[in-house]
Amino acid sequence: MRKVLAGLGGLAAATLFGLAPVQAQDNTIKIGLIMSYSGQFGDLGTMMDAGAQLYMKEHGDTVAGKKIVLVRKDSGAAGTAPDVAKRLAQELIVRDKVDIIAGFSLTPDALASADVFTESKKVAVIMNAATAIITTKSPYFTRTSIPLPQAITALGKWAVTKNGSKQAFTMVTNYGPGIDTETAFQSGFKEAGGQIVGSVRFPVQNPDFSAFAQQLKDSKADSAFIFVPGGEQPAALGKALAEHGVSPKVMKIYSSGELVGDEPLKSMGESALGIISGWHYSWTHNSPENATFVKGIREILKGRNPDQFTVSGYDGMALIYKALEKTGGKADGDTLIAAMKGMSWMSPRGPISIDPETRDIIQTVYFRRVENVNGNIQNVEFDKLENVKDPVKEAMKAAGKLNPDGTAK
C-alpha cells in the first residue's frame, strides 16, 4: 500500500513538474509518416495525410491503451532523391524511436528504405508507392494502396473480353510505375486474345504531348491505354488528345485512375466523356462507408474530394489500429506484421484484406466510365472484379521465386 501511495505521489509530482512525457513513454506508440509534403508531388502528401487524420479523428488517438503519436517527415523532392526517404527512415527509427513507419509517396522512396526496415524489424505501411515488387523487398512491408498491375492487368483482359477491343496502342510515362502498367496492360490484353500494335513512353518531364497524340492517331488502333502520374500531366495529355481529334468517340480510351482524377476532369471537361478506367477507388463509389468518408475529408480539406491517396492513408491507419488492437498494443515488427497478415475489413472503397502470403492488399477493381451526371463530369462505376490479387507476385509464386514470408528469392 505504501509503495502504491509513493508511486502515486511520484506520478503526481512528475505530472506537476512537467515530467509526464517520460512516464508516458511506455504508453505511446509513435508512427513516423514519410511523405512528400512539398515539391512536385506535394499534393500526394496533403491527400494521404488527410486520410490518416480523418481515421484518427473518427477513432480517437488511443488504441489498446496506447496513445498514438504521429511524427511527420517531408521527403520533399520525392522520387528524384530516394536517399532522402531512406535517411528519414533511419532518423525516425534511431533518433525519434518510432515503432511503425507509414507513407511513401513514390516507388523509389520505398525501395531505397527497404533494408532499413528489414534490419530494424519495424513494420512499414505503404500508403501509395505502387510498383508491384516493393513488398518483396522486405518482410516488414505491407501496403494499403495498390500494386498497379492489380488493376491494370484486369483492365487489359476486361477490355478484350467484355468491351470488344482488338488492337491497342499503349502510352505510359517512362519510369517504374509507368513501365509496370505498360507490361500489365499488354500482358492482360494479349492473354485475352488482343493485339498490341504499338507503344510509346513519355519522358517524366514533358510539358507538351502533341507529338504523342499524333502517334496514337497514326497508329490506327481501335483502343489506347494511357498512364501518366498525377500533377499537371493528365490535363495536358487529355487536351493534346482532344486537339488531335482523339477522343473516346472515335477510339476506346483506357487509363488508370490518375488521368481521370477530379482536377484533370475539371480541366478536360466534355472531351473526357467516355474514358474508361480500371481502378480501386473513386469518391463517387456508392456505399454508406464511403459517404461518411467523403463528408469527413471534405471537412478536413475545405471541400476537396478524397482520391486514391486519401483512401490509402485512411486504410493505412485503419490497418495499424486494427493490428495493434489484435496484439494488445505490441508493436514490434514480427508480432505486428503477423497480426496484419490476413486482416480484412470494410474500407470506403469496398471490402479489402491483406494477403497473408505477400502482405499486399487484396481488393475489388472497379471499371468506371467518365459521364456527365447532372452537369458534373465524373467517374461512374459500371462493372467490377472482386478479390483481385497482384498478378506479378502470383506469377512469381507460381515460378517458385517467392519465399514463404513473401520476399523475393
Place this chain on the structure above:
Amino acid sequence: MIARFVSLLFDGFAYGMLLFVLSVGLSVTLGMMNFVNLAHGTFAMIGGYVTVTLMRQAGWPFFATLPVAFIAAAAASVVLERVLYRRLYRATDLDQSLLTIGIVFMSIAIAAYLFGTNQQPVQLPSYLTGRIAYGDFNFGVYRLFLVAAALAITAILVLGLEYTRFGARVRACVDNQRMARGLGLNVDGVFMATFALGSGLAGLGGALAIEPMGLDPNFAFKYLVYMLIVVAVGGLASIRGAFVTAALLGVIDIFSKYYVPEVGAFVLYLVMVGLLIWRPAGLFARR
C-alpha cells in the same frame, strides 16, 4: 504525309511560342539588366494565380484577367526590386542566384499555404478550346491563340524597345550606366520600370500557360530550365533571339518526340549543347 508534317510543324511552333511567352520576360531582366533572376517563375506563378482567382472567385472572363495578371506581377516585382533586388545589382552572380532561388522557395511555400498543393484547373471559354481540322490538317485553337499572342508580344517589345524614347533610355542605362547617369537619366527609375516590364511579361506568360501546363505551387520552379535554355541559347538581351530559339526548340522537341520517341526527350538538350558550343554567347548575342 504533308498534312502530318504541317501539323507537327504547327504543334512544335505553338509549343515554342508557349516557351517564348514564358521566357521573354527573363530575356528582359536577365538579358538586358544582367541580373541572374531565377525567381522569374515566381512572377509567372503570381500571374497564374491572379488569373485563376479572378476567374473562379470573381467570375471574370479569361481575357479580362490577362492585363491584371501582368499588372499584379509587375507590382509585386516593384516591391521586391525596391526592397531586395536593387541592393544586389552590383553583387556577384552567385549572390544574385542565392537571393533569387531563396525567393523561389519562399514563394512556393506561400503559394502552397494560400492556395493548397493541388492543381488549379481553369475552364476556358469554348471558343478557345477544341480544334480546326481539314482532312489530316489539324490545328488546336488554343495553340493558334498562343501563336497570335506571342507574335503580338514580340512586335510590341521590339518596336517599343527600339523605336521609343523609353526604349532608348533602357538601352542607354543597360549599356553604360555611368554615362547614362552623367547625361541626367534617372537610371534607378529606368531599372525599376524595366524590371517591372520583365516581371509583368512573366505574369502574362504564367496566365497564358495555365491551360497547357497547369498551375500548382511548384510552377515557380518546374519550368525554370526551359526558360533559361531559351534565354541562354537565344543570346542575352535579344527579343528576336528568344523568339527564334523558342520556335526552334519547340519544333525540334516535337519532331524528335514524334520520329524518335526513344531518345526524343534528349534531343532538345543535345541541340542546346551543340548551339552553345557553336555560339557560346547565344544565337543573337549583342555583346
